[in-house]
Structure formats: C-alpha cells, structure tokens
Amino acid sequence: MVRVEFLGPIQKEALEVEASTLRDVAAALQSDAEVKDWLENCAVAVNDTLVKSLDTALKSGDKVSLLPPVCGG
Amino acid sequence: MVRVEFLGPIQKEALEVEASTLRDVAAALQSDAEVKDWLENCAVAVNDTLVKSLDTALKSGDKVSLLPPVCGG
Amino acid sequence: MLELFDGPVPTEELLVRWYQEEAGSNYGAYIPFIGTIRDEDGISGLSFDIYEPILESWFDAWQEKATKAGAILKMAHSRGDVPLHTSSYVAAVFSPKRKVALKMINDFVEDFKASAPIWKYDLRDGKRLYAADRSTPISGSGILGE
Amino acid sequence: MLELFDGPVPTEELLVRWYQEEAGSNYGAYIPFIGTIRDEDGISGLSFDIYEPILESWFDAWQEKATKAGAILKMAHSRGDVPLHTSSYVAAVFSPKRKVALKMINDFVEDFKASAPIWKYDLRDGKRLYAADRSTPISGSGILGE
Numbered sequence: 001m002v003r004v005e006f007l008g009p010i011q012k013e014a015l016e017v018e019a020s021t022l023r024d025v026a027a028a029l030q031s032d033a034e035v036k037d038w039l040e041n042c043a044v045a046v047n048d049t050l051v052k053s054l055d056t057a058l059k060s061g062d063k064v065s066l067l068p069p070v071c072g073g
Numbered sequence: 074m075v076r077v078e079f080l081g082p083i084q085k086e087a088l089e090v091e092a093s094t095l096r097d098v099a100a101a102l103q104s105d106a107e108v109k110d111w112l113e114n115c116a117v118a119v120n121d122t123l124v125k126s127l128d129t130a131l132k133s134g135d136k137v138s139l140l141p142p143v144c145g146g
Numbered sequence: 147m148l149e150l151f152d153g154p155v156p157t158e159e160l161l162v163r164w165y166q167e168e169a170g171s172n173y174g175a176y177i178p179f180i181g182t183i184r185d186e187d188g189i190s191g192l193s194f195d196i197y198e199p200i201l202e203s204w205f206d207a208w209q210e211k212a213t214k215a216g217a218i219l220k221m222a223h224s225r226g227d228v229p230l231h232t233s234s235y236v237a238a239v240f241s242p243k244r245k246v247a248l249k250m251i252n253d254f255v256e257d258f259k260a261s262a263p264i265w266k267y268d269l270r271d272g273k274r275l276y277a278a279d280r281s282t283p284i285s286g287s288g289i290l291g292e
Numbered sequence: 293m294l295e296l297f298d299g300p301v302p303t304e305e306l307l308v309r310w311y312q313e314e315a316g317s318n319y320g321a322y323i324p325f326i327g328t329i330r331d332e333d334g335i336s337g338l339s340f341d342i343y344e345p346i347l348e349s350w351f352d353a354w355q356e357k358a359t360k361a362g363a364i365l366k367m368a369h370s371r372g373d374v375p376l377h378t379s380s381y382v383a384a385v386f387s388p389k390r391k392v393a394l395k396m397i398n399d400f401v402e403d404f405k406a407s408a409p410i411w412k413y414d415l416r417d418g419k420r421l422y423a424a425d426r427s428t429p430i431s432g433s434g435i436l437g438e
Binding site for chain 4: 157158161162165166169170172173174175176177178179180181182183184185186231242244247248249251252255256259
C-alpha cells in the first residue's frame with residue numbers, strides 16, 4: 001500500500017492505495033469524484049521528490065503527494 | 074566669455090574662453106596639453122544639461138562642463 | 147538559509163540582520179526582494195499553506211546554484227494569515243558581482259512564483275478562498291490526468 | 293528621493309526607513325540594491341566625487357519614468373571616503389507589480405553605472421587614485437576630441 005496525500009487547497013484526507021507504479025495511483029484517483037478535477041493541474045511527488053513519469057515505480061510505504069497550482073509570495 | 078569647468082579626476086582649474094559654439098571650446102581645449110587627452114572620453118554639459126553636438130550655441134556667461142568616464146556605486 | 151514565520155515576516159529585522167550577517171563576507175552586492183500584501187479586490191489579507199519538505203529541497207537546489215556563481219541566497223516566508231500592508235515574502239541574494247546579483251534575484255523570484263510549493267488564499271468576508279486564478283501549475287503537472 | 297552622505301551611507305537605517313515610508317502606499321514589491329566596498333587589490337577603501345546638478349536631473353528623469361510605470365525610486369550615495377565593508381550606494385524601487393520592479397531595479401542600476409556623474413577613486417597607500425579602468429564614458433562622450 002502507498003499513502004496518497006493531498007496538499008494545499010485540496011480538501012481531502014490521505015488515502016491508502018494498492019499500487020506498483022504511479023499509473024495505478026492515477027487509475028484509482030481518476031475514479032474518485034472528489035479529486036478527479038484536480039488531476040490535470042497537479043504535480044506529483046514520491047517521497048517528497050517531484051516526478052514526471054507515470055512509470056515511476058512504487059513500493060509499500062511510499063508517500064505520493066499531489067501539489068495543486070502554487071502562488072507563493 | 075563662457076566658463077569651462079573640469080569635473081571629477083581632471084585636475085584643472087576652470088577656464089574662461091571666448092566661444093559662440095562648442096566648436097570654439099573644442100578648438101581652445103585641443104591646444105591645451107593638460108586636457109587634450111581627456112577630450113575623447115569626456116561628455117559635455119552646457120548649463121548642466123548634457124549636449125551631443127559641437128554646433129551647440131553658447132552665449133556669454135554659459136557654463137560648459139567636462140565629465141570624464143564615470144563609475145558610481 | 148530559509149526561515150518560515152507564522153503570520154507576517156519581520157521585514158525590518160530581516161533586512162538588517164541579513165546585512166549584518168554578511169557584513170564581513172566581502173560581497174559587493176546585496177539585493178533583497180520584499181513582497182507586501184496589497185489592498186485590492188476587497189480582501190482583508192492573504193493566507194498561505196506551505197509544504198515544507200519540497201520547499202526546502204527546492205531552496206537547497208537554488209542555494210547550490212548560487213554557490214556555483216559565488217553568491218548566496220536567503221529567504222523568509224509566512225505561514226497562515228498575513229494582514230494588508232504587511233509582508234509575506236523576503237528573499238535576498240548576496241554576490242561579489244552586481245550583474246550576477248541582478249540576474250539571480252530576478253530568476254530566483256520568478257522560479258519561486260512558478261515552483262515553490264506554497265498555496266495562497268484570499269481572506270474575504272471571514273472566508274479563506276484559494277487564489278486559483280493567480281496560481282500556476284508546477285512544471286510537469288498533469289501526469290495523473292493522462 | 294535622492295540622498296547624499298559624506299562617507300558611508302547608513303544602509304540599515306535607509307532600508308528600514310524607506311520600507312516604513314511606503315508601508316501604507318500599497319506597493320506590492322520593494323527591491324533595494326545595496327553596493328558595498330569589497331576588499332580587493334589591496335585597497336583600504338574607495339572615494340567618490342559627485343556632480344550634483346546633473347545627478348539630480350538624471351535621477352529626476354528616472355523618477356518620471358518610474359511614475360509612468362506606477363512605481364517610485366529612492367537612492368542614496370556616498371561622497372568622499374568609504375571604508376572597506378561599508379556601503380556607498382543604496383537604490384530601491386517600489387511597484388505594485390513584481391515584474392515591473394524586477395526589470396526597473398536592473399535597468400536603473402545599469403544606467404546608474406553608465407550615466408550617473410560620479411567618479412570613483414581607489415584609496416591605496418594613502419593616495420586617492422582615479423579608477424580609470426572601471427569607468428565608463430557617458431553616452432555621447434568625445435565630441436570635443438573630434
């Protein structure tokens with residue numbers, strides 16, 4: 001199981017998801033009405049490192065974070 | 074007569090020169106060994122306004138200033 | 147050095163302290179950037195969420211880049227609510243060279259706006275409203291929506 | 293506002309005072325630039341001559357340009373001797389907009405270096421030596437040598 005966390009304005013509790021790559025996480029989230037609309041604007045980090053490929057491998061205990069559009073300053 | 078002043082590092086007292094345009098000032102200074110070498114790097118102001126033409130007209134009492142290369146900051 | 151504060155950043159103290167910290171470091175140029183909350187669109191202030199682990203790694207990568215150019219960076223940002231006319235963001239570069247410093251403060255602040263994991267909210271009528279229209283997707287966003 | 297000082301500029305006081313002066317002016321970005329005397333080439337400090345009438349008109353023209361962009365400029369500079377590790381130059385822009393401020397501080401400081409009627413001298417072995425190699429002829433120089 002990997003833990004999926006939603007950052008900033010995404011008002012959603014963390015989920016536990018069965019996944020061996022980010023593709024599995026994407027599939028799980030695309031069927032979740034609460035987060036579906038955020039997906040196309042969110043960056044993704046695995047264990048606090050930003051990643052850019054759905055083929056990123058995951059192992060049990062990994063943390064996947066969704067980062068919606070930012071505006072610091 | 075116009076008054077010619079030398080600014081910054083040019084160690085020279087002000088001169089009084091008979092001149093109806095800047096061209097007359099240029100002629101007078103080119104024959105002055107003390108300032109000749111500064112002329113090609115100096116900007117020129119008439120009554121504290123920078124000018125770019127030797128044809129600039131002068132009248133008695135005008136102030137001509139020579140500004141050598143600058144380095145503020 | 148990255149400093150986070152609950153509420154407004156102490157701008158005056160930071161500007162002076164950072165200057166003093168580097169007074170003997172032989173940097174010729176110091177350029178701070180100070181971001182202050184403007185009174186506009188009827189807001190009473192702004193509020194910020196920060197995801198610190200990624201902010202820190204983003205900042206560390208910039209510090210490494212600065213070090214290679216002979217420069218250093220300092221940054222402070224607010225967490226939570228920040229009232230009008232107070233500051234939420236102070237960043238600074240120190241460099242031996244003027245041109246390096248001028249380019250770096252520009253590039254750092256622009257990348258900060260585009261990449262730092264900080265979320266902004268308008269405070270209006272007692273509500274905290276995500277500033278979606280002024281926010282920017284981080285580079286590489288959208289892979290989960292493919 | 294243009295402020296000249298005999299000796300080092302009071303950097304800490306200026307950074308704080310300028311911030312306070314504009315605290316209620318609703319500018320979103322404040323970017324100071326601070327120039328500090330570096331210990332290099334065995335100098336004990338720098339020294340400056342200023343021709344104030346033309347410095348003032350140069351600064352006024354920039355202030356007018358800033359006003360048209362909704363911004364304002366402040367500047368302070370030293371006259372005479374300035375020791376190592378103290379500052380001789382502080383300039384700042386305030387603007388509602390970040391990008392305007394970042395571009396203006398760059399353009400202002402670069403034009404200052406190229407155009408402001410200020411002459412720099414190295415202080416070395418008790419002598420005051422014109423920094424000819426680091427100086428720039430003002431645009432339009434040379435007409436008297438033609």
